[in-house]
Amino acid sequence: MITLTDFSPEAVILGAGDYPCHPIARRWLQESTHVVCCDGAADRYLAEGHLPWRIVGDGDSLSEKNRQACASLLRHYADQDTNDQTKAVKYLQEKGFRRIAIVGATGHREDHTLGNISLLIDYLKQGIEARMYTDHGVFIPCEGETVVGCPAGTQISIFNFGATGLRAEGLRYPLSDFTNWWQGTLNEAVADRFTVRGQGVYLLFINYPDPPAKPTQSTF
């Protein structure tokens, strides 16, 4: 059974999108000893007081100062056919890593965001277990049957990447073989677990629960 926090990534990729704010996304950056920064993302990571394990990319968006200071951590990939996120995944794959958390991959240009999210499906097909943690939720690429544990009321979206026979138990609205992205959005868990079934691959988005309400400040 999948839950929001059961993941134990062997490595973390920090993209050059919005730097993570949400504690669930930031946690991976703080806990992992194998953080790979996508090129210029290393500038922000270093500014936050961390040292990347590796920096992967063309090196063209990294500051001159950090490129020199971190020269030994930099792994160049000149492949024109992939983006920096995939270069980082390939690097980790070559090193034998299979379970990867990706953060900082959304925000800024929406076409980059769409590209980064959809690549999770390709990684799944290559045997990589990658999840993308944003400031709002987690994208998990899935195949076949998936059981998720989460509080009732959790907001769920499902994006179909060619799966057929999509069905769910424990969600408010029925699934079908969606042909447009919006059709599987705005669903909701009605109990503390739900199950999705289908032949083929699909992408699950689990919205983080609302933060616990701040206690009212005492006036005494």
Next chain:
Amino acid sequence: MITLTDFSPEAVILGAGDYPCHPIARRWLQESTHVVCCDGAADRYLAEGHLPWRIVGDGDSLSEKNRQACASLLRHYADQDTNDQTKAVKYLQEKGFRRIAIVGATGHREDHTLGNISLLIDYLKQGIEARMYTDHGVFIPCEGETVVGCPAGTQISIFNFGATGLRAEGLRYPLSDFTNWWQGTLNEAVADRFTVRGQGVYLLFINYPDPPAKPTQSTF
């Protein structure tokens, strides 16, 4: 021929995502006399010193103060099967509007962003000419042949929604009948116009040109 700025929308929809910062997106809010706010988006629009033409939605995310002050502008739509953006489009469609600019529809939850973007394809199929202007570029739903005028070097992405025979002239990388979102991203115009052809519908993203370099401040 389509260009970034040739659009003359009859109405503008302001979503409850990130409030527009880029001048191209903000321009529609400043120039249009028919700005429809999606529910809570009206709070920010009013705070910016504007008065919406209409506010469409459930009214549940609008502040109590503004709900009372703008009661005459509010159009309730209780339809559970659509989101606020589509409610606004339906309202405008019923009033005879056909050419719509959508702003403030991305940012915050990524599943909402994906849903909002993909709905442009459904609007196209319903005879609505809608474009979504974000802070980074414009999404234009297209069918068949599309000719675009833009400076050489403009960053272009194409998302396939079932089109076949996708081909282009004037782009750096060849198109194919993409089956995953990322495959049509990171393309580039090589001249001052390009043409895309295909049977069926696809979504074009045109990245705004970089802002002109700020002149160096004179020290005299």
